[in-house]
Amino acid sequence: MESFQYESVIIDVSCLVEYNRFQSLAEDVVYKLPYQTIYICDENKKAKLQYELRFIFNKFIAIQDSGLLDPTVSFASDKSVSIAKKHKLITELEDDELSLFFEKFRNKLYGHPKFKDDFEELVKSFRVFNKIGEHKILSLFLMGDSGVGKTEVARAIFNCLGGSKRLAKINFGNYSNEFSLSSLIGSARGYIGSDDGEIFMKVRDTDIGVLLIDEFEKSNATLFNYFLDVLESGKMTSSLGDEIDLNGFIVVFTSNISKEDFPKRISPELRSRFDYKCMFTLLRSQDKRKYLEFRTKSIIKKISSDQNEDLEVHLLEYFNKCIDVGKYQNMRDLNKEIKKVFVKFLETSIDENSALNI
Ligand SMILES: Nc1ncnc2c1ncn2[C@@H]1O[C@H](COP(=O)(O)OP(=O)(O)OP(=O)(O)O)[C@@H](O)[C@H]1O
Ligand SMILES: [Mg+2]
Structure with missing residues (x-):
């Protein structure tokens, strides 16, 4: 062990193979351990572990090839090192998985056809x-x-990549004061409350390589510069010196900034670092009607255990009769109206209510 080049927690996972169904146990434990933990296993357990833990570990490599040893020390080993995978990345999908991803993504996000085409190319x-x-x-x-x-773009990417934990989301609206960078990336060791900042916790806690930065323009130059560096290097370094590799990540920045203010608020260096900039326009009526249909389906699914197609058709007809989608530009407002009208529907359709046990 002295021959390892830096201090780190090393865990031998060989004994896991003795347990039945150790996959979920391992997932639970690994996600709770520090990011830089190194996992090792006996060479003869490697095949089984590699298969069972394929969703957790990216690859298994021989200790000698891992770069973890001091090259001047010879080390005869029967152990492999597994590199924690942590995040599912869009760069790792097989071609057929990628096609399926795009298909799901297009269905999940209504409207914005040009963005969807561009996103696929990107x-x-x-x-x-x-x-x-x-x-x-x-x-x-x-x-x-x-x-x-x-x-919704970031949520859709997360869901379509099969995210089961939480989307890593930071709201820059909360980081507009002079201490913003230290609260985001943590204060230096030794200071009261020294800890990794919010962004590290969020990235560690997610299982998908997507990071959402909401209300980007609300922050200040220090944070912008930090992100300039992150986009360039593909790495985030906390004030405690821990590094998180964001290689292969998609970072979605959102902003309510107007087209005119964009060049005023965001520096040219930063502007040129974004791979893609896009102005989302209002949804067309046909997209809003699709949204209405989707909400109808999800409401019915939540309130009735078995598929109830008649009720679904009936409710959609009712929504279409009562709601003029053209009046709503913000889908949140449309959603509020849907809820209001649904309550009215429940009051008027006594038969359905008893069928639904409401
Ligand atoms: N194009 C869309 N496709 C699918 N759902 C949408 C779409 N637009 C809005 N929604 C739904 O409406 C709600 C609000 O959308 P979202 O959070 O993406 O808004 P936003 O553009 O980020 O607005 P804001 O600038 O206020 O944050 C979400 O619940 C989302 O599901
Ligand atoms: Mg938003």
């Missing part, structure tokens, strides 16, 4: 150039009106 190019080490992070800067789906 991701394809990102996967190629990320592999050859030329493009570390895919960054999207989305502007536009409220409630048209900017934040």
Whole structure:
């Protein structure tokens, strides 16, 4: 152990194979341990562990090839080192998985057809150039009106990549004072409350390589500069010196900034660092009607255990009769109206209510 180049927690996971169904146990434990923990296992347990823990660990490599040993010390070993995977990345999908991802993404986000086409192209190019080490992070800067789906883009990417934990989301609106950087990345060791900042906790706690930065323009130059560096290097370094590798991540920045204010508030250096900038426009009526349909389905699913197609058709007809989607530009307002009208529907349709046990 002295031959390891730096201090780190090393855990031997070989004994896991003795347990039945150790996959979920391992997932629970690994996600709670520090990011830099090193896992090792006996060579003869490697095949089983590699298969069972394929969602947790990216790859298993021989200790000698891991770069963890002092090269001057010879070390005869029968152990492998597994590198914690932590995040599922868009760069790692197989081609058929990627097609499925795009299909789901297009269905989940209503409207914005040009953005969807551009996004598909961007991701394809990102996967190629990320592999050859030329493009570390895919960054999207989305502007536009409220409630048209900017934040939804990050949620949709997260869900379509199969996220089961939480989307890593930071609201820069909370980081507008002079201490913003230290609260975001943590204060130096030794200071009261020294800890990794919010962004490290959020990235560690998620299982998908997507980071959402909401209300980006609300912050200040110090944070902008920090992000300039993150986008360039593909790494985040906390004030405690811990590093998180964001290679392969998609970072979505959203902002309510107007087209005119964009060049005034965001420096040219930063502007040029974003891979893609886009102004989200209002949704068309046909997209809002699709949203209405989706909400109808999800409401019915939540209130009745078995599929109830008749009721679904009936409710959608009622919504279409009572709600003029053209009146709503923000989907949150449309959603509020949907809820109001649904209560009215419940009051008027006594038969359905008894069928639903409401
Ligand atoms: N294009 C869309 N596709 C699917 N859902 C949408 C779309 N636009 C809005 N929604 C729904 O409306 C709600 C608000 O959308 P979202 O949070 O993405 O707004 P936003 O554009 O980020 O607005 P803000 O600038 O106020 O943060 C979400 O619950 C989302 O599900
Ligand atoms: Mg938003």
